[in-house]
Structures are given as C-alpha cells and as structure tokens.
Amino acid sequence: MLMDLCELSPSYVRSIAPYQPGKPISELAREMGLDERTIVKLASNENPRGIGPRTRAAIEAALGDIARYPDGNGFELKQALAKRYGVDMGSIVLGNGSNDVLELVALAFLGPGRAAVFSQHCFAVYPLATQARGARSIVVPAKNYGHDLDAMAKATADEETTVAWIANPNNPTGTFARHEEVEAFLKRVPERVLVVLDEAYNEYLPPELRGDSARLLKRHPNLVITRTFSKAYGLAGLRVGYALAHPSVADVMNRVRQPFNVNSIALAAATAALDDMEFVARSYAENLQGLRNLEEGARGLGLGYIPSHGNFITIRVAVGGKSAPEIYKKLLKRGVIVRPVGGGYGLNEHLRVTVGTAAENERFLGALAASLKE
C-alpha cells in the first residue's frame, strides 16, 4: 500500500539523491564515544569566529517578540540591503538561507520541458533543485575545476534552457571567475535565460576581486544575485539569505515564497550583522591567514590542492595507495570532521576542509599527517 502511494510521487522526485550535509558534531560524538568539546568540525564552511557582540545583542532583543509572526516583508533588513547595494527594496527577495532563494528560482522558473545549465563540480543544490522541478540538467564539463563560462554560454542556446546556475566562488572547488568574465557571459546568454549568480563567499574575496555585481542588474534584467548571512556573517544556524533581481523577477519569486519564510530572530540578527563591517573585515583577514596556513600545511605533506577563493580548501588526499574516504574515516577517528566531495561532486580523490581557527587548522593538519602515515 505504502509502495503504491510513493509511486504517485513523480519519478524525478523519487530519484533525487539526498543532500549529504557535513556530519554534525553531536553525531560523531555519539558514534565514536567522543567528548563533543574535543571534536573539530571543518565540514560546512561555517565562520569559526561565531557572531559579533552587536549581533548577539540584536538576537537577545528580538527574543521578546517571538510570540508574534515575523514581518513577512522583512522591511528593516530589506531597507538596509537596498541602501548597501543601491537597489530598490522591490529588487530584494529574502530567504530561509540563500538555499531557500535558490529553491524559489527553481520553483518559479523551472519545470518539466525546461532545462538548467550548470557546471561539473558545482554546488550540490543546483542539480537537486533542478531535478526536484522535473527540469532537465545540462552539465558542462569543468575547466581546471572551475566553471567553463564559454562552454556554459554555448549550452544555454538549448531552447528549453530557462536557468543557468553559477557559483562564484564555487563550492566545493573554491574557483573564481573575474567580474569581466561574468559580464561577458551575461552579454552572450539569451535574455530568456535567468542567470543565477550565487555569491555566498563574496565577502571572502580580496577587495580588488569583489566586483560590483549589483550594478550589472541595471543592464541585465535576467540576472539574479544571491548572497547569504551563513558564511562570513556567522549566522548559518539562523538561516537567512537573499536575492537581488529585477523587480519583476523578484515579484515572481516572492509569489512562491512562504509568507513568513525568514524568522524574526534571523531578520533582527541579519540587520545588525550587515552593519558590523568590522566583524566581516576581521573574518576576512583571519580566513586569509588560515587559508595560507592550510595551503602551506598541504604542501608540507606533499599534497596538491585547488587554489581557493572561499573559506575552505579542497585538498587531494588520495596518495600513497590510500583513498579519500579512507582518510576521511581516519580523520573522524581523530575527532576531525571534514567534507567528502566524491559522489555527486565528482572529486573522488579530494576532501574539502573549512578554514577554522588557527588552533583548529593546526589540529586538522596534525590529524591529516597522522592519517596519511598510518
């Protein structure tokens, strides 16, 4: 009986491979009988610095109001974002994490008989969101692990294509396309194709690479920029992100959004965090230092890695006859959680490691050295 019911679900839904999140600290503690406090998690690109005191104060102040529904239009956060990026409030769509906003794009613009273009080794949510809508995936082979924007532009000529997903920088490869390359891509892609430019790691770019993509919205009404408070702003657990888009695109996305998709604490925290430029600046500086330490550590162990523009680095650990899953398990035994990137990501010899605090990075490198020798 239950089997029959499940068959009512479209086959494209039933064949979705579930998203594999980073292993939670509590789960590893249970499985290995470890003390949670001794575990280092470098698996989900979270900010090791936590949150700043101003954001914490805003969260505490918001607690008094949680019996009420949040502002479904997120007025204050939208106002702050509009000012920051020089766009109208009508150009902003808020989401329960930027993941939610990506789903809204899929919900509003994909479906059976349509197609989406994305790159090999891209963020896992693009194939998932595409498939969940019954749309066809057009996967473009990567170039040096990054997006081959030339080939992607050509692929959008397929007349069923309505969405092109681009992560810049990309997760899990950390590869980056310069502002001029993105602009050239936008000029080549047909206007009927919505280009989703996912800038989850934008705040980790050096200032000279942080192009003003919001400015591109004026010339390209088919552009959707997504950003998040989960990474450099340290609010992954609260779930808040946003899209900047042409007002009519934003309007369509807002129609399929749950009326209260961003909770009141997340709204208050994000509004405060957006203002705390110093916190983000320090997160950037500490990340850069940590990234250099991890690169140096990998080189010291004779390992290759993909040069990264994010708060993580993807290291080729399958050497000396050991596989990446083996090294992953050996690290877990030592209380260090990183992220496997085989499977759907297609990086079978690599592991992705989030940049942690100086102490966490050192702990990881020590555990990695021991795991390679063992």
Ligand SMILES: *Cc1c(COP(=O)(O)O)cnc(C)c1O
């Ligand atoms: C982390 C990440 C996101 C954002 O996730 P949310 O927590 O849902 O905002 C979006 N895109 C990429 C490429 C990411 O790595």
